[in-house]
Amino acid sequence: IEKEETEKMEKGIKEATELKETTLKDLKEKVANVEKDATQKREKTIADAKAELANAEKTATAKRSDTVKKAQEELATKEKNARQAHADEMKKAEDDKASADKNAKDLRSKADKAAEASEKKAKEHDMVAKKVDKFEKEEKVRKKNKNVPALFKDCRAENTCALGCECKWQDKFYAQCQGIDGLKFCDWKRVVADHKKDANALVILKKDNEQMLKDKKDTAEAADAAEKKDKTVTADYEKTQKSSKEKMDATIADARKNSAQTVDAAKEEEKTTISAARKKSASIIANAKKEAEESISAVRKEEEEKSAPAKKKCETTINDFKEDAKTTIDKAKAEAKSKIKAITDEEQKKIDAAQAVADKQTSSTRKAAADAVSAKEEALAFAKKKMKEQEDAAKALEKAKKKALDAKAAILFAKHAVGTWKKAAAGKTC
Known part of the structure; x- marks a missing residue:
């Protein structure tokens, strides 16, 4: 009974433990999967956000660079055109002056x-x-x-x-x-x-x-x-020389001012765009991290909430098996003890009776030998018969002792089983 109950208890404990371990394993796998998925999703979202930010920064920088380049090219063109216009105007003025000088000289020479x-x-x-x-x-x-x-x-x-x-x-x-x-x-x-x-x-x-x-x-x-x-x-040439240079300088200054404003606006737009992109990226990354943390926190909470009942159920099941085993073994022990006591008492009675008979028969034989030598052979024969009965009683006693030893061995086995149960009760099995 102890063996069967112990095996039954150990099997139940094993099954309960395996169920608990399976449940915990499933929960841990679920947690691991959720953590993995949440982490991958978070990392992908972060990578995408960073890539989008890098692209936005690259696009904004390229746009600013292109705008600055165009502004510089436009400024260079305006400066070139202004200088060319000044040069053309001065050339015309110089040509007019040279022509007037030549005409005056020619006409004076002619005159x-x-x-x-x-x-x-x-x-x-x-x-x-x-x-x-x-x-x-x-x-x-x-x-x-x-x-x-x-x-x-x-x-x-x-x-x-x-x-x-x-x-x-x-x-x-x-x-x-x-x-x-x-x-x-x-x-x-x-x-x-x-x-x-x-x-x-x-x-x-x-x-x-x-x-x-x-x-x-x-x-x-x-x-x-x-x-x-x-x-x-x-006089017109001198005026033109001054006014044309002033006009050129004013045109170039205005072009440079407009170019600087365009460049500043492009830089400000780049700064604003990149700032907005970084803010958006930071928000996306923060949300991704928060979502991952919430998902992981939720699944871990679920794991804790489901792990506790699984552990408790396992402990309850193990305790139930232990209690059932203990009750059954205690009952078996009590029955075994009662049976062993009954067997021992019965055998002791037989031994005592046999010993009394043997003692009585031995005493009678001695008295008969002393009182009647003549009846020696008969007495010897009777004594042999009684000795044989004594030997049979001794064998019966040995048999009873053997049964008692077997009962003790059963008790030892029961104690060993109880020790195993105590270890299981102490939690060494589960």
């Missing part, structure tokens, strides 16, 4: 040449006009005075000679008629021909002189106007 030519032509005209005028005056004198001095005659009075000769003053007191170019006669034909030639030339010279005078006047006026315009253009 100077025209004046020089006019003066030369005027001199030529005056010279021919004087010759023609002299001839006409002398001709009037000759027509008026038929006796004008001839060759080598004194011509002081009229200062006129016969046609073909000329009056030459030897000094301030004496003049004499001489042939032209040292001729020894008055070459009137030559003089007439020269006069005719001079008269014809004078008409042309007069016309040319008038034209040259007009050209002189016109070119002088043109040169004056050109020089006046040149002064105006030079």
Whole structure:
């Protein structure tokens, strides 16, 4: 009974323990799985959030870099255009000034040449006009005075000679008629021909002189106007030089200001975008961690809540098995003890009775031997018979003792079983 109950108890304890361990294992596996899933989900969410943040930062930085690059390129273009516009404006002003300078110089040179030519032509005209005028005056004198001095005659009075000769003053007191170019006669034909030639030339010279005078006047006026315009253009050039540079500087300054504002705005936008992305990423990561912690906390709480009943059920089951085993074993012990006592008492009675019989028979035999030698053989035979009975009683006693020993062994086994139960009760089995 102790063996069966112990085996039954140990089997029940084992099954209860296995059930508890299985339940706890399942709970731990569930906790591990939930922790694994929650951790993986959290790590994936964090990785995705970090990747999204990195992408947002990269995009914002690239956008800022692109905006800054475009702003710098636009600024460089505006500065280049402003400088080019200034250079073009100054080139035009310089070209205009150079053109005005050249035009003024050219017209002044032309006016100077025209004046020089006019003066030369005027001199030529005056010279021919004087010759023609002299001839006409002398001709009037000759027509008026038929006796004008001839060759080598004194011509002081009229200062006129016969046609073909000329009056030459030897000094301030004496003049004499001489042939032209040292001729020894008055070459009137030559003089007439020269006069005719001079008269014809004078008409042309007069016309040319008038034209040259007009050209002189016109070119002088043109040169004056050109020089006046040149002064105006030079003044305009100086004004343009100043205003164009101021305009260029203002345009470049404005472009640089706008570029700086664009760059600052791009940097601020990048900063704001990255800050928002980081805030969003931090929120996602915090929520992911919180969700993972809540999931893990919940499953651990569930594990604790379900582990306690499983452990308690196991302990209760084990206690029930122990109690049942103890009750059954105690009952078996009591029954065994009662049976052993009954057997021992019965055997002791038999032993005592046999011993009494043996003692009585031994005493009678001795008395009979002493009283009746004659009945020795009969007494010996009777004694042998009784000794045999004594031997049988002794064997019965040994048998009873053996049964008693077996009963004691059973008690020892029961004690051993009880010791095993006590160990189990102490929790060494579960």
